[in-house]
Amino acid sequence: MDITTTIEDVANLAGVSIKTVSRVVNMEPNVRPATRERVQDAIRELGYQPNPSARGLASKRSYLVGLFYDDLMAESTYIVNVQRGVLTRCRKEGYELLIHPFNYHQNGINGLAEEITANIIKSRIDGVILTPPLSDLSIAIETLKRLDKPQIRLSPGHHESGSPCVYSDDRIAARLMTEHLIQLGHKRIAFIAGHSGHLAIVHRQTGFIDAMTAAGLNIDNASVSQGSNTFESGVKCAREILSHERAPTAIFASTDEMAAGVMSVAHQLGYSIPGDLSVAGYDNSQIAHQVWPALTTIAQPVNEMAEIATGLLIDQLRGGKKSISQVAMQSELVLRDSTGPAPC
Amino acid sequence: MDITTTIEDVANLAGVSIKTVSRVVNMEPNVRPATRERVQDAIRELGYQPNPSARGLASKRSYLVGLFYDDLMAESTYIVNVQRGVLTRCRKEGYELLIHPFNYHQNGINGLAEEITANIIKSRIDGVILTPPLSDLSIAIETLKRLDKPQIRLSPGHHESGSPCVYSDDRIAARLMTEHLIQLGHKRIAFIAGHSGHLAIVHRQTGFIDAMTAAGLNIDNASVSQGSNTFESGVKCAREILSHERAPTAIFASTDEMAAGVMSVAHQLGYSIPGDLSVAGYDNSQIAHQVWPALTTIAQPVNEMAEIATGLLIDQLRGGKKSISQVAMQSELVLRDSTGPAPC
């Protein structure tokens, strides 16, 4: 129970050398089952916890993983869930998590490389989990490679880079959502794109276009407007979209925040949702439950993806199987009350 | 620039012993300015970064601080801002942050003590930042004291415990908000309380009662209803409150999420805000901007509080001034468009 119990105490109690204790602790082979048992008993009895600093010094590992994300995303449901998933896995595997938000919009893209380098050198991180939009910046990927830091990316789609990655295909999911709207009879559907620095947004837009094209529906200039992921930008876009003479009967916003902005405007303008206008979002954020009616959206299994990614990273750190480098996960269409049949 | 540069390399380049380099790195006294300069040049030239594991091993410090919070709060704007503030200060001071969400609702309050103990022993944390509602549980405070871990609390009000704390007085701020509503001419004001496990909520309710009593306004049973901090609970309470024959003309919800729930119901029932009904929240969460009209609320300087708290903790860790143990910060009334004059 004492925090100052050392490997030597355990060795003495078990009547073996410290190296044998080390073997047991690290689950190394070549320990006789009986010995292993004896050591484990001693560990339990003394409540021994290996000293991470000593370990780190001797083995040149820190048992720390870093979560790198865009500070602008810090408040998003996405990042919070990633944190949760990563933490869950870290605890299981005996790793700790260091969170590192980045502010690369001020210093530009080169500043980012420097900032990453500084962070890696200063912190003793063993490996990095990269989240969007950082995970889609080759400068980030390459910088970490140059520093020889194991990394795993969470990404909105398949990627050629060959760097290990857990992804869900946003293009397919966006297509799914659009098809849902089309099935409800909507013909004039508007899409609100988001921050173009996010690859996810690009994929979602492509998925929208895929579905529209496949259904033979018209995509004119007015069909796609440019937001920036935020509620406010959703408001702005909606004002514009709904001011047109032949306004769409459905709006698919590429983030839930923007969709919430759309709904707010729609209510103000007297639209009934989904009677007059269907609204769909993407991400299954908290806000999707906090609007009325509840928002139809796409849910990625963020928690699970983060857990899996962390697992893969730790495998990599343990020098194990580098084979599995790309894992695909399925997003889900969550039908709620903000979408309904097109008005006649 | 090489990550494997050691203190010895620096010592050789500067022509001094490693101890002198150590002195310079740790800003210890008794180094001649000229020597210090020479060492600093060498450090710069080699891009030397002290090895944290070696440091930790020798000094029994880890340069890691832990942020302990309730996992249920993980998605709140509050916790996100605390994370940001803490990180800002940690970076300045050369510390790293370990985030530790706790799930003590399943295992009960005793489970919490064990969980904290396990976390402290396993992780090499030097000190802990406790956030509400953990910071108001004496079991948490006492457990850390027993483990001899320096701690600092972020709290919604003054506290007798004597443990160091940065707080903003929620009672006073809630009184301020209530007075604002009273000044607008409201006489029937409803208060929606939140999760009673949060001391903040209790203080906010007391502040509400303070103001009502001081103004000679009636507080009957119907004036205070019981929510649980969430949007959904706000919806539930609002349905009830607004179903009464003499419904209030203003509702003060003790969290923004609940206030947003209230607004959603009010819109559905055809109330105009703030024409027919004023709504106020607390926390200045993201959602306060994402409702229409924008929500009048109370803003705590969360970022700043977290920074200061972290600074105090690190001072403590450095063995410095333990004198300043309670810092009070001012919350601010943020007037937006959801509150207005009472209807005649």
Next chain:
DNA sequence: ACGTCTGTTGTTAACGTTTAAAATGTGTAG
């Protein structure tokens, strides 16, 4: 000039673990 103090620098031994190499046992084939 001498000792003494004070500020500066150096030396040596931890700190608790892993790694590499050496030593001991244990079983099996000849």
Next chain:
DNA sequence: CTACACATTTTAAACGTTAACAACAGACGT
């Protein structure tokens, strides 16, 4: 019964830093 291979265990030397103490230098009072 011996020898050799192989599994298990021990020993000794890192790892890079700080802590404790020793040594040295120059300033100062006597």
